[in-house]
Amino acid sequence: MSDPTEAVEARRVLASTVAAERLRIVATLIRRTGDWDLAEDAVQDAVASALTAWAQRGIPDNPGAWLTTAAKNAAVDALRRAETQRRTASRAAIEAAVDLDVQQSPASAPDLGIDAFGLMDDDRLRLIFTCCHPALPMEARVALTLRTIAGLEVAEIARAFLVTDAAMQKRLVRARAKIRDAGIPYRVPGPEQLPERTQGVLAVLYLLFTEGYSGGAELVRVPLAEEAIRLGRLLASLLGESPLLPEVLGLLSLMLFQHSRAVTRLDAAGDLVLLEDQDRSQWDAAMIGEGVAALAASESARRRFDGVVGPYRLQAEIAKQHATASSAESTDFRRIAELYAQLARVAPSPVIEINRAVAVGLAEGATAGLALLDAIDDPRLDAYHLLPAARADLLRRAGSDAEALPHYERALELAPSDPERRFLARRIAALRGEESV
Template identity: 50%
Template sequence: MTGSPDVDDALRTAFEGEWARVVATLIRVTGDWDVAEEAAAGAFERAATTWARDGVPRNPGAWLTTSARNLALDRLRRRGVERGKVQEWLTMEAFEGRMRGPDDPADIVGARAAEPDWDDRLRLVFTCAHPALPMDARVALTLRAVGGLETGEIARAFFVPEATMAQRIVRAKRRIRDTGIPYRVPPPEQWAARLDGVLATLYLIANEGYLASSGDRLQRLDLAAEAIRLARLVVGLVPDDSEARALLAMLLLQHARSSVRADASGDLVPLDEQDRSSWDAAEIAEGLALLEASGPGSTTERGPYRLQAEIQAEHARAETPAETDWAAIAARYDELATLGHSPFVELSRAIAHGFAEGPRVALAALTELEASGSLRGYHLLPAAQADFLRRAGDASAAAARYREAIALAPTDPERRYLERRLANLTGA
């Protein structure tokens, strides 16, 4: 950072608002992922120095776009690309009016025949979701390009070593280049083959926004908002797909709580302590409507996003923590567990059954999950054990688990929250 709070804030805001926009446009214009990412990163590095010296420009996004364009131009020239071709690619006309596509789903559907009007970030998501790429590579590459996440952050989201994730991203970029995967939103007949990857990508982008994998912030609301924006566009493309609608519903219902998930210091406020009157009523209403209304010809299968949206809906409908229907939530997690093994689902399932049936039920399930080793090193497992041990009256064992969770916590807000829980328990 620059040492100037105003400049640092401007850089953070600009990164959240402009990174994906600049990278996606550079990829479209140059066709080179590495040049796009290097030029965008270089533009932000220049901004840190220049803005600290000259002040933050009136239009930071335009400044960054111009800087990234010039850096991309330099890199392509050094690679020996013909000068005239480079200038043709990187004229400002290629950028102006292309940084955003239509936001309204109706406009998106109407834009099918006019490929240049597509949103560059939507193009990027569909390119990353190409079926020629392994699913984990699709999601990781999109988190890098659209979310601006560092490789280490993506690795933590996937629970794999950073070196492994770096190799996946490099291989995915190479395959896109070598197989000539086009950078575009595919024609409608190909959407079904891409949809699972697109939805999985948006889901993980939103997860990183909802609970950051590292750093000094609990949430990255820019990523959560971007996931919602892109999910709206996808629903506009496939309005009769129940899972696309359910994903958007889930994201809205989850995002409705974002303003009160952290206190004034940025620290975690758990669900049962949140001011529910401050939840976003409009987002809740829209999310519930997406679940409850069936469009013409819509499918009704209860897939993973539908079930998770129904879980979020149970929380949204409860006016107080005591009114939460934990039995219904536990039943949804039971159903979700039948769709495929996920240790994260099993963790949430154990917690839900604990609230529905008592702490001993949760602790038995959590002990079994711990023995499997599938969540070794994941802080929320000992955190959940600590909470249910506290509720069961075993303060000593709870304190030990809190200390374990504190040592593993990846973000400062979560660590401070767990430290407060431990202090309240021990009186320290």
Template identity: 50%
Template sequence: MDTVDVEGVFRAEYGRAVAALVRFLGDIDLAEEAVQDAFATAVRRWPETGMPPSPAGWIITTARNRAIDRLRRESTREARHAEAALLHAPDAPPEEGPVRDDRLRLIFTCCHPALAPQARVALTLRLLGGLSTAQIARAFLVPGATMAQRLVRAKAKIRDAGIPYRVPRDADLPGRLGGVLAVVYLIFNQGYEGSPDLCREAVRLGRLLAELMPDEPEVTGLLALMLLSESRRPARQDEDGVLVPLPQQDRSRWDHGLIAEGQALVRRCLRRGRPGPYQIQAAVQAVHSDAPTAEATDWGQIRRLYDQLMALAPSPVVALNRAVAVAETEGPRAALELVDALGLDRYHVLHAVRADLLRRLGRTPQAVRAYEAAIALAENPAERRYLERRLRELTR
């Protein structure tokens, strides 16, 4: 077995291992260090011994033993209590409370209101998804150094304020929900760029949330949004690993089971009459999935949904998506005026959209420069290959 196999286990099991240790330790740094030590040990041993029958169990057990060893070297009363908790963990009764999944529990715990909203999301992405600081920074469209500082401050806040790691009470759950939903959706988006495992984890967490909070329409909306987006994964790349934009996708390859489930959830949201950002985004995806062909897409309805989303939760990215709908309803010139006013210079999608609008307007030299800017910023290989292909088509 080689290191790549260990990396696969890391992606799949890091969050579960950290969550399991945090539950008993109540110390995020110790839990992370122990899990990282366990994976470092796996990198050394597994190529010689082979993968154990239960890789996740091996990692958690090894991390637990590493934590115990460290605690035994310390003389504080808190360390002895933590060691006792770990030693008796296998026989411990289930923790009472509304959240019984370790990973979901850790998300709610990290979304404590004492932390800034972006810090809650970033910290949970680090813990649950095992994402690097650079990956999280890309998700937030900020420099890596900025995100590293946010993570350090979040951990210091937890330590200095004595924020407890415990299952929130029922009354606390609604107040934590916004941060939790943002975490799950960012995990999904990170996976959508190239890691199906992260998408599956986000959907799994979304289903758990929907079971936990069935009367929260935004939970239902987020699950619908993820299912409808995930339904198109089989058609998103061609055989050469190049991105296939939605209008050019082979719709027979879409997962129609996920589409049916997602559309049913959207209809449930509509019946509640309490629209929110995730529900509206899910409705946009439902309109796309309703269309048998790209030409049959109801862009007028999509434009109205983005108008509603801009009223509820305005942001430059929402405005960019709205501009795409404007291009289909009013033409590329009207859309280009909107795009040029957004100021998302670090966001490769803006340059890609702008390049397409300029191409449609026949402004080839400007379109070439926009494609070059998009390529320079694009991190995803499939997207970069697609942009490079479009650039070659313009410069032949």
């Protein structure tokens, strides 16, 4: 292939194929060999081979099957070089298993079957639950999810979490060693463990999302929020008809609603823009529409399984009220306050009580909201900047600027990010009648 335009097309097709098939190939190789590094290296080798082969000989008819075969061959070659009895046995298993994958090409995927709990028997689902196993520290779960499932490079993950490449590599090595040494099974948990374990998976995905959504400029090159949404879609598709589906779809819709406003959260100078002041015409309407559809599907699945409304689903309902309101003034804060009250019963938290108090303050008046804030007594909030910030805002709305000032100052002392500190400094300057900083 000498035509530059054909070479560009080969790279485009390869990128698309890797995005669609990489996780499936890696998951199958891990299951058959038990070697995480081998699986990832084999796929990397296959991609490198494709870059050369497709440029010289053209794009294959079935790019996914070609890449699967190349990764299998790379893994087999590595096993052969190792020359151990265990790896020889693994080689035979991997050849048989992945040859079957090639015969049942990605274009016509095999019937994976549904177990008694409604879950698809899929290697990708096994890999997700293994990466998020509760025996691993949360930092290890996050790192493995980004590296093995999302396919991010070690350097990208290290930049995201502000550590060196070497430190992140060691974290990944320790996590894989823990899986091996502790005998963590490579499987989907049984029905009795599945609800709790799925909540653990969702917690990892939401942590990834919040790191990407609220992490600021240092995370611009690693779109963690987008990866979390993509993995949320994948998890929903893999779960099949399961009682767990409503909460997975609830988390997906929550992330979509929140991320639809991402471009309006900061102004051109990098300063924080409150929700009520954001330009709603710039919100991502398609993403909001997908969030509405996911939330409707969540409710439909909940009714089929006669399940309860979970915390992610309730948070998604709250986010929907904001995302679909035409203006801040038309937002149904009374409904939001009711939803926060339900959420507080399902997943009690002092932070939820703060949010409920603010919603009540906006629905019924600042005095009602302040009364609820006064009732919150939790030492965990002593260093939480949003508690004094919420109190200050309600006092300001009530016209008590002098009383609001010390609470804004306290919030400024505790604020964790530069955009929040600059916002609070402007509020303080305005209350003092000073020129904005």
